[in-house]
Amino acid sequence: MFSDCSDRVPVEIQMRNNEVYLNGVFVPSDRARVSVMDRGFLFGDGVYEVIPSYGGHFLGLDAHLDRLDRSLAAVRLSNPLSRDAWRSVLARLIGPPPAPDQAAYLQVTRGTPPERDHLCVDGVEPTVFALAKPIKPRSPDIASLGVVCITRPDIRWQRCDIKTISLLAAVMMRREAEDAGALEAIMIRDGLVTEGTASNVFVVLGDQVLTPPAGHEILPGITRALALDLARSGEIRFAEQPIPAEMLARADEIWLSSSTRELLPVTRLDDRPVGDGRPGAVWARMDGLYQRYKAQVRDGRI
Ligand code: PDD
Secondary structure (H helix, E strand, O other): OOHHHOOOOOHHHHHHHOEEEEOOEEEEHHHOOOOOOOHHHHHOOEEEEEEEEEOOEEOOHHHHHHHHHHHHHHOOOOOOOOHHHHHHHHHHHHOOOOOOOEEEEEEEEOOOOOOOOOOOOOOOOOEEEEEEEEOOOOOOHHHHHOEEEEEEEOOOOOOOOOOEOOOHHHHHHHHHHHHOOOOEEEEEEOOEEEEEOOEEEEEEEOOEEEEOOOOOOOOOOHHHHHHHHHHHHOOOEEEEOOOEHHHHHHOOEEEEEEOOOEEEEEEEEOOEEOOOOOOOHHHHHHHHHHHHHHHHHHOOOO
């Protein structure tokens, strides 16, 4: 599972990170087992989070755990762990500072009832699973070249604010993006930009940054919220407002944001350059603010 980082991560850390958390115990990943009756497996009936950490310190842990609470409440599951228990499980998975940069993944499913039925009987214990995996360092090409995206109709359901493990539409669109030589698909619903398959979207027009408003149409990204805070503190003008799809064609800049990818400049969309086809000045300023924030997290100062 971690073979892609074997040349960067010391062996003892890889070994510790091979450990996953499953229903109250830490076990080597190849010994972790979940029943075929698990509702996560049968129905995609569960929610998840992905939380970045730098040097053994989480970025936005409470914001992610708050969003987990909201996702669980929305699907009528109670949180199986206290905040302190989540903190200690996730801290053990990433290891103490100075640990390599990793993302903690956690998921809670509605557990393993005796029969497959859409309706779940009461009293079933949820399945709780978590692991840590390395965050790949950003390629230096990003700042000079940016990334390529395509647009696609948003074929997902109507509660995209819930971070559900049912990700089939996102998986399909990500494949379409890959096949088109793109990193991400930016989705359009009713003529408006919603988000990427696993990222939020920002558009720059002149000196103003726009991003679609929070609501059922998008996941309220933790990186999105941080970017808006940083924009505020860096006196960058922004607005949360609906973005008509046509606006993408005249945008000076387009960015994506996510916990594992940070802020990415999109320089080609649907085979046309975005702005002058290079990462823009507003992105560079925002990225500077983001990298400074991340450095403070890494030093344990935030
Ligand atoms: N995905 N929108 C969608 C649909 C996402 O799946 C994600 C993140 C985001 C960005 O949210 P955040 O800034 O909180 O990471 C927006 C994660 C990284 C994933 O599925 O792996």
